[in-house]
Amino acid sequence: SYVLTQPPSVSVAPGQTARITCGGNNIGSKSVHWYQQKPGQAPVQVVYDDSDRPSGIPERFSGSNSGNTATLTISRVEAGDEADYYCQVWDSSSDPVVFGGGTKLTVL
Amino acid sequence: QVQLVQSGAEVKKPGASVKVSCKASGYTFTSYGISWVRQAPGQGLEWMGWINGYNGNTNYVQRLQGRVTMTTDTSTSTASMELRSLRSDDTAVYYCARVKATLLGRDFDYWGQGTLVTVSS
Numbered sequence: 001s002y003v004l005t006q007p008p009s010v011s012v013a014p015g016q017t018a019r020i021t022c023g024g025n026n027i028g029s030k031s032v033h034w035y036q037q038k039p040g041q042a043p044v045q046v047v048y049d050d051s052d053r054p055s056g057i058p059e060r061f062s063g064s065n066s067g068n069t070a071t072l073t074i075s076r077v078e079a080g081d082e083a084d085y086y087c088q089v090w091d092s093s094s095d096p097v098v099f100g101g102g103t104k105l106t107v108l
Numbered sequence: 109q110v111q112l113v114q115s116g117a118e119v120k121k122p123g124a125s126v127k128v129s130c131k132a133s134g135y136t137f138t139s140y141g142i143s144w145v146r147q148a149p150g151q152g153l154e155w156m157g158w159i160n161g162y163n164g165n166t167n168y169v170q171r172l173q174g175r176v177t178m179t180t181d182t183s184t185s186t187a188s189m190e191l192r193s194l195r196s197d198d199t200a201v202y203y204c205a206r207v208k209a210t211l212l213g214r215d216f217d218y219w220g221q222g223t224l225v226t227v228s229s
Contacts, residue, residue, distance in 0.1 A: 031212035042203055042219040086153055090213025095169045097155035
């Protein structure tokens with residue numbers, strides 16, 4: 001089955017740029033989606049189809065996808081961005097929905 | 109606005125069954141599927157399967173085949189997930205999520221608030 005690999009944690013100072021990666025075999029050929037989950041809350045979609053933002057998501061959130069790595073970029077990081085972030089793809093296997101293991105973003 | 113409202117927390121004994129419901133509003137229920145995703149304490153997201161809101165077709169993750177059943181009631185715009193033969197490692201928060209289907213695949217644009225299911229003797 002398809003595997004998505006994320007770093008367990010990323011730390012960044014307020015106002016700086018955070019980059020969270022999601023690795024997978026030829027992930028650039030797939031559509032990648034990203035979800036933010038704050039403690040005790042349900043996930044919220046922040047990027048879909050590699051780089052599109054749902055309504056209401058700040059422009060500070062952006063995505064890219066090429067080769068074996070997809071990246072969620074959060075510009076001008078704020079304390080409120082501290083959360084777990086998950087990438088997700090659809091794979092043509094018998095279990096088609098795959099989530100990455102999640103990355104905890106810490107705002108220093 | 110789109111809302112998915114789930115049923116309340118459950119405590120079950122090992123071997124029992126649990127049924128979690130998810131009432132949808134703010135959109136045409138039969139135009140989207142509903143997926144179920146669970147999250148064990150301190151762990152990541154685990155996809156369980158989904159159900160087509162139009163025709164009721166289902167697709168379950170292999171490791172839960174035979175223990176899980178997903179259904180919909182289009183008259184009340186409600187999706188349900190039943191998990192049988194519960195074990196302690198089924199203890200998790202269970203989420204329903206609306207499935208957005210495109211030519212590129214599936215993703216989840218709206219989520220329920222989650223339902224904690226605790227399995228304990």
